[in-house]
Amino acid sequence: MDVKPRVTSKASKALPLSEKMKQLESQNKPKYSDKEIQCIADLKTLYLDTIKLDVELQESIHKMEKAFESKHDEIFDKRLKLLEHFKKQNQGGDATKEDGMANFWLKVLKASYTEFISKKDEKILVYLKDIRARLYNEPTAKFVIEFHFEPNVFFTDSILTKTYYLNCLPDATDPFSYDGAEIVKCEGCKINWNQLEKEKNKKALPSFFDFFDPPNLPDNNDDPIYADINAILQNDFELGFYLKERVIPKAILFFTGEISDSVSSDSETDDDDDEEDQTKDDEIHGAVGGN
Numbered sequence: 001m002d003v004k005p006r007v008t009s010k011a012s013k014a015l016p017l018s019e020k021m022k023q024l025e026s027q028n029k030p031k032y033s034d035k036e037i038q039c040i041a042d043l044k045t046l047y048l049d050t051i052k053l054d055v056e057l058q059e060s061i062h063k064m065e066k067a068f069e070s071k072h073d074e075i076f077d078k079r080l081k082l083l084e085h086f087k088k089q090n091q092g093g094d095a096t097k098e099d100g101m102a103n104f105w106l107k108v109l110k111a112s113y114t115e116f117i118s119k120k121d122e123k124i125l126v127y128l129k130d131i132r133a134r135l136y137n138e139p140t141a142k143f144v145i146e147f148h149f150e151p152n153v154f155f156t157d158s159i160l161t162k163t164y165y166l167n168c169l170p171d172a173t174d175p176f177s178y179d180g181a182e183i184v185k186c187e188g189c190k191i192n193w194n195q196l197e198k199e200k201n202k203k204a205l206p207s208f209f210d211f212f213d214p215p216n217l218p219d220n221n222d223d224p225i226y227a228d229i230n231a232i233l234q235n236d237f238e239l240g241f242y243l244k245e246r247v248i249p250k251a252i253l254f255f256t257g258e259i260s261d262s263v264s265s266d267s268e269t270d271d272d273d274d275e276e277d278q279t280k281d282d283e284i285h286g287a288v289g290g291n
Contacts, residue, residue: 044176051170051178058168058181066135072249073132079251080130104255105131111254112247113208113239120200121208127152131251133244141166141181145243156192160212163187164240183237188212211236 032040086101105128110117117125130148147160165185170178189212214236218226246259253259 048175051175054178054180055169062135062141062166062168062181063137066137069135076130076132076248083129102126105129105251108247108251108254109208111257111259112242115208115211115235115239116206117208118206120205124152124154125208127154131243131248133248141168143240143244145240145248154194154197156194157189160191160209161189162212162214162240164237183241186214186233186236186240188214211239 083101083104090102103126106122106125109125109128127150128147129150130146132146132148134144134146136142136144142163142165145162145164149155149158149160151158163186164183165187166181167184168181191209191212215229215232217229217233220226221230247254250259
């Protein structure tokens, strides 16, 4: 689904269509004749019909995505079983090896998530066993990113969620600004940290888990922190869409390094590691080709 992440301001309001038409007439009177202005108005009315058709198309695409969700889940269930089987057969794998299969999702996130993942975060993310996206049409269009964790000593939750709300309708006061469905709001979730972790988190150091506690956009766009919060949320919306559309379905390609449209937040990676990864990728391709 073609979704444009965008932060919308509660304070900013567009001019009504009638006012815009008056402005058009006043601004263009010297340039266009009365008949030309009328023709422009008629053409814009036709464009409104195009927008209505695009809204129907976006709604149909979203419903089709939802209809195929269960089929995607069947594939992702098999992926989860493969990873769990690997850990079981290899006695959990080499958990000390950061880029090993035992830490599949940790490596995927480090290869795709451009924000800060600390060493402490890594110790928690080794328990991450799956990431899924859930789509909803009613009562409002939205998608939820689910992070599934194995039991661990850090928090009691088995699933952490991030919800992104979609607007599929044009603004009634400014329909010409419509450019397809857009993400307009996001909500995180409460993390039930164990008591020791609560004490550690009081230091408020940057963390991957800040992702689950997004800031609220001030109602007034004149607020001194409005621009900063707006930028944070814009980045958040883009990340949510990116996780849903690319990271979750293409996780294995992020793991092997075959997708490199985002860089790891770990600046300690060196050229030797890159060469080693390339050798592994060549071995993988050879194994696939030989089957």
